[in-house]
Amino acid sequence: MDGIVIKKVEPEDAERLHEALTRLSEDLGDSHEASVDDLLAHGFSEPPAFFALIALRGQETAGALLASPVFSTTRGGAGLYVSDLWVSAEARGAGLGQRLLAAALDHAPESWNVTFLKLAVYDDNPDARRFYDRLGFEAREGEAVMDLMEPGLSALRKSS
DSSP states (O other): OTTEEEEEOOGGGHHHHHHHHHHHHHHHTOOOOOOHHHHHHHHSSSSOSOEEEEEEETTEEEEEEEEEEEEETTTTEEEEEEEEEEEOTTTTTTTHHHHHHHHHHHHSOGGGOEEEEEOOOOTTOHHHHHHHHHHTOOOOTTOOOOOOOTTHHHHHHHTO
């Protein structure tokens, strides 16, 4: 892992970030709908919907992380929702994932005063689950991650 530098993604890094997130989607067998333009529009607007980090070894992208703010009244503070964390196969097992998570805490806006990290782990990804367990992440008992997508999203918008 020697020689890896972690930096906050700037607009000129959007293509590199997109490539890393595409590789993450491929590794997980997920679809990948976000484009470079989506990353630029949402990550560099005011206020931004997320911030991202990339880990570089020379010109090679070794890892990436994308996080958004979240606020919890039950926890009484702000947190980061880590929606994407990817480490290249070549860099796995050397602590880069942990370094990216720690760097996310350092790069979050100071005004957020981050008091927790939140993420979701796929049931069919036991390696990721072991990684997060080792770091001290805990599943929230009695809680399920739920999404509302189309057509329900449009129906909800029309109900107001």
